[in-house]
Structure formats: C-alpha cells, structure tokens
Amino acid sequence: MFADRILSGMRPTGSLHLGHYHGVLKNWITMQHEYECLFFVADWHALTTHYDAPEIIEQSVWDMVIDWLASGVDPARATLFIQSKVPEHAELHLLLSMITPLGWLERVPTYKDQQEKLTSKDLTTYGFLGYPLLMSADILAYRSTLVPVGEDQIPHLEFTREIARRFNHMYGREPGFADKAEAAVKKLGSKKARLYKELRNRFQEQGDDEALESAKALLDEQQSLNLGDRERLFGYLEGGGKMILSEPQAMLTVASKMPGLDGQKMSKSYNNTIALREDEASVAKKIRTMPTDPARIRRTDPGDPAKCPVWALHQVYSSEQIKQSVVQGCTSAGIGCIECKQPVIDAVLSEQRPMRERAQLYLDDPALVRNIIADGNEKARKLAGETMRDVREAMGLSYA
Ligand code: TRP
Ligand code: SF4
Numbered sequence: 001m002f003a004d005r006i007l008s009g010m011r012p013t014g015s016l017h018l019g020h021y022h023g024v025l026k027n028w029i030t031m032q033h034e035y036e037c038l039f040f041v042a043d044w045h046a047l048t049t050h051y052d053a054p055e056i057i058e059q060s061v062w063d064m065v066i067d068w069l070a071s072g073v074d075p076a077r078a079t080l081f082i083q084s085k086v087p088e089h090a091e092l093h094l095l096l097s098m099i100t101p102l103g104w105l106e107r108v109p110t111y112k113d114q115q116e117k118l119t120s121k122d123l124t125t126y127g128f129l130g131y132p133l134l135m136s137a138d139i140l141a142y143r144s145t146l147v148p149v150g151e152d153q154i155p156h157l158e159f160t161r162e163i164a165r166r167f168n169h170m171y172g173r174e175p176g177f178a179d180k181a182e183a184a185v186k187k188l189g190s191k192k193a194r195l196y197k198e199l200r201n202r203f204q205e206q207g208d209d210e211a212l213e214s215a216k217a218l219l220d221e222q223q224s225l226n227l228g229d230r231e232r233l234f235g236y237l238e239g240g241g242k243m244i245l246s247e248p249q250a251m252l253t254v255a256s257k258m259p260g261l262d263g264q265k266m267s268k269s270y271n272n273t274i275a276l277r278e279d280e281a282s283v284a285k286k287i288r289t290m291p292t293d294p295a296r297i298r299r300t301d302p303g304d305p306a307k308c309p310v311w312a313l314h315q316v317y318s319s320e321q322i323k324q325s326v327v328q329g330c331t332s333a334g335i336g337c338i339e340c341k342q343p344v345i346d347a348v349l350s351e352q353r354p355m356r357e358r359a360q361l362y363l364d365d366p367a368l369v370r371n372i373i374a375d376g377n378e379k380a381r382k383l384a385g386e387t388m389r390d391v392r393e394a395m396g397l398s399y400a
C-alpha cells in the first residue's frame with residue numbers, strides 16, 4: 001500500500017514532555033498518514049545506559065505508550081510494539097555482530113562522546129559499545145526504507161547502511177548468481193524485462209540514480225515475484241549479489257527548538273519541562289512563575305521580548321496578532337508579565353486538553369493499551385520473522 005516503511009524508536013525514560021511532542025511525536029503523527037509506520041519502545045536501548053535501574057523500566061514503558069496514544073499516534077495506522085517482545089531484534093543483533101568490525105563501533109562518534117559526558121556511569125560495557133549495532137538490527141529487521149533521525153543519529157544510519165552492504169556482499173553471493181538473475185528478469189514478462197534491463201544499463205553505465213529508483217519502483221510493484229527472485233533482481237541492479245538486507249535512507253528531521261520554562265531547550269536534565277499530561281493547575285503555575293526579562297523589575301519598566309523565555313513560548317503558541325501586541329505592550333510597559341503569560345497558558349492548556357481526554361480512556365482501561373501493544377508485537381514479529389528466515393538461510397542456519 002505504501003512505498004516506504006518507516007521505523008522509529010524511543011527509549012522509555014519516564015513521562016514525556018511537550019518537547020517530545022513538538023520534536024518527535026507531531027512528526028510521527030504526520031508520517032502515519034503518509035507511510036507504513038512502525039513505532040517501538042526501545043527498552044533494550046534504555047538498558048545500554050540504565051542497566052543499573054531496571055525497576056523504572058516497566059512504568060516508563062506504559063507511561064510512554066499512553067503519551068504516544070494521547071498525542072494522537074493512531075494504532076489503527078501505525079504498528080506500536082516493544083523491542084524486547086520481539087526477540088528477533090536480539091537474534092539479528094547477534095548474527096550481525098559476527099561480521100561487525102570492532103573499529104566500526106569504536107568510531108561511532110556517540111561512543112566516546114557519551115562515555116565522556118555520562119561520567120557517573122561505567123559505560124565501558126559490551127552492550128554500550130554494541131548499541132549502534134542494536135539500532136541497526138532494529139532497522140534492518142523490518143527492511144525499513146526510511147528512518148527519521150536528528151543530526152546526531154546520522155552516523156548511526158550510515159553505520160547501518162555499511163553493515164547491510166557488508167552483509168549482502170558476504171552472503172548475497174550464490175553460485176550462478178548472474179544466470180539466476182537473468183532467469184528472474186525473464187519472469188517479469190517481456191515488456192517489463194526490457195524496461196528493467198534498460199534502467200539497469202542506464203544506472204550501471206551512466207550512474208543514473210533516477211533510473212535506479214525507477215527500476216526499484218518497478219520491482220516494488222511486482223506482486224508475483226518470489227522472495228529469492230526479488231532479492232536477486234534488487235541485487236542485480238547494483239551489481240554484487242542478492243540484496244538480503246536493504247539499506248535504509250535517513251530522513252533528516254529538524255531538531256526541535258521547543259523552549260523550556262527557562263528559555264533553554266526543554267529537557268528533563270534542565271528541569272524546565274511541562275509534561276505532556278501535566279495537570280492544569282500545575283501548568284498554569286509553572287508558566288505564571290516563569291522568569292521574564294530581568295530588566296523588568298517593576299510593572300512600569302519596559303522590557304525586551306528577545307531577553308524573555310515567555311516570548312520564546314509565544315513563538316510556538318501565539319498568532320501574529322498576539323505576538324504583535326506582546327512586542328508592543330512589553331517594550332512600552334503597556335502590559336504586565338502576568339497578562340502577557342495568559343495567552344500562553346491558554347494555548348498550552350488547549351493543546352493538552354485532547355491529550356488528557358484521550359489518555360483518560362487508556363488510564364481507565366489499561367487492558368486497551370496492553371492489547372494494542374500485544375497486537376503490535378505480533379505484527380512486528382511476523383515482519384521481522386520474514387527477514388530472519390532469509391538471514392538465517394544466508395548464514396547457513398536454516399537446517400531443522
Ligand atoms: N537511538 C534512538 C534513541 O536512543 C532510539 C532508537 C533505537 C531508534 N533504535 C532505533 C530510532 C531505530 C530509530 C530507529 O533515542
Ligand atoms: Fe516577557 Fe511578556 Fe513580560 Fe515582556 S511582557 S518581559 S515578553 S513576559
């Protein structure tokens with residue numbers, strides 16, 4: 001139905017806040033209408049850094065899933081699941097580890113960075129070093145074609161592509177590949193076979209990327225091809241051998257600039273967050289007590305919105321008209337800060353209202369959430385199982 005399959009994961013780190021909503025979840029909600037989407041709770045990933053706090057995982061998982069649903073992630077459109085309930089991720093991680101050069105892992109920039117940053121933890125573990133490979137396994141298990149990532153995760157995607165390429169190169173070579181590929185071309189029927197060959201030539205002889213994309217699209221449409229032939233034809237386009245694992249593309253998402261209560265980026269570690277489903281009185285209080293332009297000591301002192309964290313929230317929540325009256329009122333001391341904050345309070349509360357309502361449904365009946373996840377786990381296992389069958393076979397493990 002959709003040409004692209006998107007996979008994205010989030011670590012369960014407790015209740016989500018509005019920074020997650022504006023930075024990630026809104027994007028998921030848009031994507032679920034445009035792509036086949038798989039969204040998962042990366043609980044094993046959480047253990048790579050929080051292995052010493054297993055007691056917080058379970059609650060964080062359910063809180064987070066409820067936050068997803070509350071935001072509008074729709075289980076009828078997207079598959080929602082938990083990583084550790086799909087053991088295929090672990091199996092693929094293990095099998096890929098056999099061919100992963102240590103140097104590739106050591107060179108992933110987050111490895112040294114995080115070790116230096118999180119000094120309170122001992123991160124000289126095997127699990128932490130292998131974290132990018134676990135992420136690769138997550139992605140490759142579903143033959144995901146697009147992965148939304150922030151700038152910082154681009155190296156992980158590049159690493160994943162290299163692993164897929166290495167795997168295909170090592171295991172995609174079968175005796176008589178070219179003959180088998182030619183036989184598969186014939187099965188396309190004469191018209192499509194001619195088109196396939198023409199596009200393949202254009203790509204191989206002139207490096208025409210558009211021809212490559214058209215040829216892939218042509219193959220995507222062929223429902224009747226068996227899996228082996230499909231992989232051969234994909235692999236034959238680019239040379240080499242069968243394409244058992246597909247290389248995902250990064251879909252760069254702009255980092256959220258969602259400001260927190262103090263003007264810095266909203267983040268749990270800065271203690272400046274508003275939770276997604278925070279109760280109304282607490283939201284109002286937090287915003288009412290936000291710091292403002294320090295030059296506005298008295299109501300009669302004019303201020304400068306550029307020096308005020310409340311202004312940063314107006315940028316996210318207010319209409320042009322309100323923003324104009326804030327600039328006008330602030331710089332002329334025409335309005336007080338409490339007055340200025342009210343539209344922000346109103347906007348945040350009205351953004352959260354439907355979320356709180358949706359969440360209530362799930363809080364009242366936790367079995368709903370369990371069922372959504374159980375369904376998702378099952379769907380995910382089925383998809384990952386298809387990939388694993390090919391991977392096991394390629395690695396000589398398909399005996400009974
Ligand atoms: N790396 C992401 C994080 O730490 C989560 C993640 C794990 C992920 N596996 C993924 C994201 C696969 C996208 C695709 O937050
Ligand atoms: Fe900030 Fe508004 Fe007060 Fe100006 S009036 S300092 S923008 S809260």
